[in-house]
Amino acid sequence: MVPSRSPINQVDVTLSERDPQTRTRLLQSAVQIFDRKGYSAASVREIAEMAGVTKPALYYHFGSKEGLLIAILDAAVHEFARTVSTAVARTGTARERLMALCEDVFNLFEVNIPIVRVAHTVFLGPVEIAPAFDLTKFERIWRESLQQVIEEGQAAGEFRPVPSLDVAYALMGLVDSCVERQMHPGFDPVGRDGLRKIVSLLFDGVSCERRS
Amino acid sequence: MVPSRSPINQVDVTLSERDPQTRTRLLQSAVQIFDRKGYSAASVREIAEMAGVTKPALYYHFGSKEGLLIAILDAAVHEFARTVSTAVARTGTARERLMALCEDVFNLFEVNIPIVRVAHTVFLGPVEIAPAFDLTKFERIWRESLQQVIEEGQAAGEFRPVPSLDVAYALMGLVDSCVERQMHPGFDPVGRDGLRKIVSLLFDGVSCERRS
DNA sequence: ATCAACCTACCGACCGGTAAGTAAACACGG
DNA sequence: CCGTGTTTACTTACCGGTCGGTAGGTTGAT
The missing domain is CATH 1.10.357.10 (Tetracycline Repressor, domain 2)
Incomplete structure (x- = not known):
């Protein structure tokens, strides 16, 4: 399960534009994972992968797992x-x-x-x-x-x-x-x-x- | 935090009788930990320690973390x-x-x-x-x-x-x-x-x- | 001798979080 | 129009710690 630039999972991305959708995709992915697994059992790795980025991208935008929850x-x-x-x-x-x-x-x-x-x-x-x-x-x-x-x-x-x-x-x-x-x-x-x-x-x- | 035979935490035990209260104490401890941390974030180690026993005692009585929840x-x-x-x-x-x-x-x-x-x-x-x-x-x-x-x-x-x-x-x-x-x-x-x-x-x- | 009821010690997997490097976009003096 | 810091938005690689669960030994009662 390699994080891919064009994630087949859920949100598709028009490709090759660097930022503008990343934050939104992370939020959407987090809602799905938090919904299915619960906040505690959800892993930031899985959220980042579903959004098509890596973990530090998530930490760049939201600072922590809790920051992501608060943003939602x-x-x-x-x-x-x-x-x-x-x-x-x-x-x-x-x-x-x-x-x-x-x-x-x-x-x-x-x-x-x-x-x-x-x-x-x-x-x-x-x-x-x-x-x-x-x-x-x-x-x-x-x-x-x-x-x-x-x-x-x-x-x-x-x-x-x-x-x-x-x-x-x-x-x-x-x-x-x-x-x-x-x-x-x-x-x-x-x-x-x-x-x-x-x-x-x-x-x-x-x-x-x-x-x- | 060593698991003690006479746990100061919460439920006190009349001491030195081997089984009869263990199962009950595990259930009471599990309710407290599940309540405070949530099921996913609760650790079976902590539950066992609060009950004054070790992890395999918990698995002996309930088989798994989920078995403990179901018993509750x-x-x-x-x-x-x-x-x-x-x-x-x-x-x-x-x-x-x-x-x-x-x-x-x-x-x-x-x-x-x-x-x-x-x-x-x-x-x-x-x-x-x-x-x-x-x-x-x-x-x-x-x-x-x-x-x-x-x-x-x-x-x-x-x-x-x-x-x-x-x-x-x-x-x-x-x-x-x-x-x-x-x-x-x-x-x-x-x-x-x-x-x-x-x-x-x-x-x-x-x-x-x-x-x- | 048997068996229930534990114990110690250990396992591989996964966790949240971070250090350090990098590619692209941008700012700006010349 | 160009070279060149600076910044943004990430990447790869790694960390120590904790997780649920188990193998196998020990102990006391029947």
Whole structure:
């Protein structure tokens, strides 16, 4: 398995231009390997080979294995923030906007499952392996956006006056669990329709008679 | 760090009896190390040392690193099944029984967070590291128990006639997300009270006007 | 005498990371 | 337009350390 200038594995390269794609290919390869093997079990050799370069090229661009992971997570958190901020700017009832926000986050995660798995296992996984990167950014961005729309809906008389934080936790839990069901082959995927039905349950309630 | 017969680290041993605690101590040590370092990054040397034995003792009892992991997960799934089956046998309204089931599962997970983290990262983590063990057992046991109570509640006219699977998914998602918030130091823990409030939201609904 | 339950000592493979060399692109004084 | 540092973006070759796993001996109980 010699590192080749024209790697057959995955990303093909137009050839003979020195830099411009190397960094990107390293990032793409790292996401794949981290996804399949996990961060700890992934080897920088394998990542570099898949990208068609050698190990020191990786260290030139990212400094360390952890630097590579942080670069991936950094890009992910920026894309997540972009998705959420555009979703919040929509119009409609608070319920419609919350549903759209949940769907947009679900869609973003669904098309980036490898990155989601990496972030997820790094975040909830072993404490001593955790990189110098604040993964709670994801949670804070999402929670604050949700709470904003929820409180607007309560001010408009659309929602009952329950604590907006609890509603935000509930919505995040529902979306997360739907994403997790997409992540594992042993689960029946719920899909966007399933997500809509489940989130609707939270809005409308399950019990016939309401308490409170 | 010489493996000692009377390990100061964690589990203390009554001393000089040869076998009977070794297997148990290995399991307890493995849970701690897997929790802190993750399965891949954990070393069998370190696990054996913490248990006060040497590596071949571990291989004598469990055959391989993966065998050790499977033994942990096996015990966990049995305790989980026991907890769920006793919780389902309670009396009361369907809502009360579902709430109690969610609380019992939450409590079980809360006092076993290291094992939960190990199972969680192994289950949702890297595909190629996944052991020869069916983690969907957890999901199946829990989902079927929930659906049973939900359908009884619907038959009694206590719940609206929505698909019981959707309600089960929602409840599992809510409980899981509360557990995940307990797992990470960067989150404000929600606790049992938070769980009750969040699950109540699903029963009573958030919107003022119900659709459907 | 047998056997379960370990121990010591060792294996080859692979790990993350680095030192030192090099080819191409670029900067710039003449 | 040319020669010539300087810099960028890598390369080959190597390091000490650790990994999971095992061969074979030892010890105490039955």
